[in-house]
Amino acid sequence: DTGVSQDPRHKITKRGQNVTFRCDPISEHNRLYWYRQTLGQGPEFLTYFQNEAQLEKSRLLSDRFSAERPKGSFSTLEIQRTEQGDSAMYLCASPGPSQGVEQYFGPGTRLTVT
Amino acid sequence: EDQVTQSPEALRLQEGESSSLNCSYTVSGLRGLFWYRQDPGKGPEFLFTLYSAGEEKEKERLKATLTKKESFLHITAPKPEDSATYLCAVDSQAGTALIFGKGTTLSVSS
Numbered sequence: 001d002t003g004v005s006q007d008p009r010h011k012i013t014k015r016g017q018n019v020t021f022r023c024d025p026i027s028e029h030n031r032l033y034w035y036r037q038t039l040g041q042g043p044e045f046l047t048y049f050q051n052e053a054q055l056e057k058s059r060l061l062s063d064r065f066s067a068e069r070p071k072g073s074f075s076t077l078e079i080q081r082t083e084q085g086d087s088a089m090y091l092c093a094s095p096g097p098s099q100g101v102e103q104y105f106g107p108g109t110r111l112t113v114t
Numbered sequence: 115e116d117q118v119t120q121s122p123e124a125l126r127l128q129e130g131e132s133s134s135l136n137c138s139y140t141v142s143g144l145r146g147l148f149w150y151r152q153d154p155g156k157g158p159e160f161l162f163t164l165y166s167a168g169e170e171k172e173k174e175r176l177k178a179t180l181t182k183k184e185s186f187l188h189i190t191a192p193k194p195e196d197s198a199t200y201l202c203a204v205d206s207q208a209g210t211a212l213i214f215g216k217g218t219t220l221s222v223s224s
Contacts, residue, residue, distance in 0.1 A: 002157075033211055042118075042201050042214025043158065056210045091157050101146045101205050103212060105157035 002026070004106035006092050012112045013082055020078045021109045023092030032075050033103060034067060035091040036060065043091055043105075049075060082113045116141045116206045120215035127192055127222050135187040135200055135218045143207030147185050149178050150201040152217070158201055192222045 003026040013019050025032045030051045035043035046065070048056040051072035061067075064082075069075040079086055089110050093103040119138045127133055139147065146165055150158035162171040164180040171178045175196065177188040187200055199219045203212040 002160075004157075006157075035211070040216065042203070042216050043212070044214070045211035048210050058211075096160070100163070102148065102160055102163050104160055105150075108155075108157045110155065 002104040002106065004092055004094055004104055006090075006106040006109050008109060009107060010110045010112075012114065015082060015084060015113055017082055018078065018080045019082060019111065020076055021090055021111075023075045023077070023106060024073075025075070025092065025094035026096070026104065029094045030072060031095050032069060033093040034075070034077055035093065035105075037089040037091060037108070038087075046077075046090075079111075082111075084113045087111055087113045116204065116209060116213050118202055118204055118213055118215035120200075120202050120218050122218060123216065124219045125221070127189075127220065129193055129222055129224045130191045132188070132190045132192070134189070135220070137185040137187070137202030137215055138183060139185070139202075139204050140183075141204050141206040141208075141213075145205040145207055147180055148203045148205070148212065149176075149185070149187055150203065152199045152201055161200075189220070192220070194222050194224050196220060197222045 005024045007022045032049040034046040037043045049069040064080045067077045089108045091108045092106045096102045117140045121136045149161040152158045162178040167182045199217040201217045203214045
């Protein structure tokens with residue numbers, strides 16, 4: 001257990017529906033990252049928060065995606081008008097206990113769009 | 115452009131048969147190279163960080179080494195429970211997030 005939790009673990013939705021995922025990072029860590037992983041690929045960066053500020057967004061993050069981190073604590077990732085290509089594992093990560101460069105990942109949310 | 119390439123894509127070993135996984139990287143200023151283990155349906159589990167050429171880290175049957183262009187994950191006398199996908203990632207001075215390779219899927223049979 002890395003201390004990073006994600007909810008839900010699995011989500012099945014129909015194309016066109018909106019979905020929201022939640023990440024609770026290791027407490028008191030100001031950095032939080034979202035990644036997406038498709039089958040046979042390594043995780044790909046989506047977006048990064050320092051406290052409540054969203055400092056960087058990948059080109060993978062289309063305008064249907066939005067992420068927030070109110071009060072610099074938990075974070076949410078919302079996908080609007082889901083498409084089948086959005087089916088993937090969505091991973092959240094935060095630094096480890098030493099606040100070093102290592103990133104510790106949560107269990108992920110598996111999204112299936114039918 | 116920062117890039118990570120892992121080989122082989124898949125590796126099948128007999129229990130006790132030692133081998134190595136390769137991670138080649140090109141990066142503009144390496145801040146760290148990381149190895150993760152990922153089991154099916156789970157998030158990546160952190161294994162090692164390497165910072166500079168010549169550095170080595172060990173954990174149980176795993177040993178990670180680093181040169182200026184590549185890293186190796188050596189697996190000594192593997193057991194079936196070592197079966198997983200092993201991911202390599204780099205953190206560069208030019209970027210914010212980790213850049214991952216596609217991983218090597220290791221299967222160890224008894």
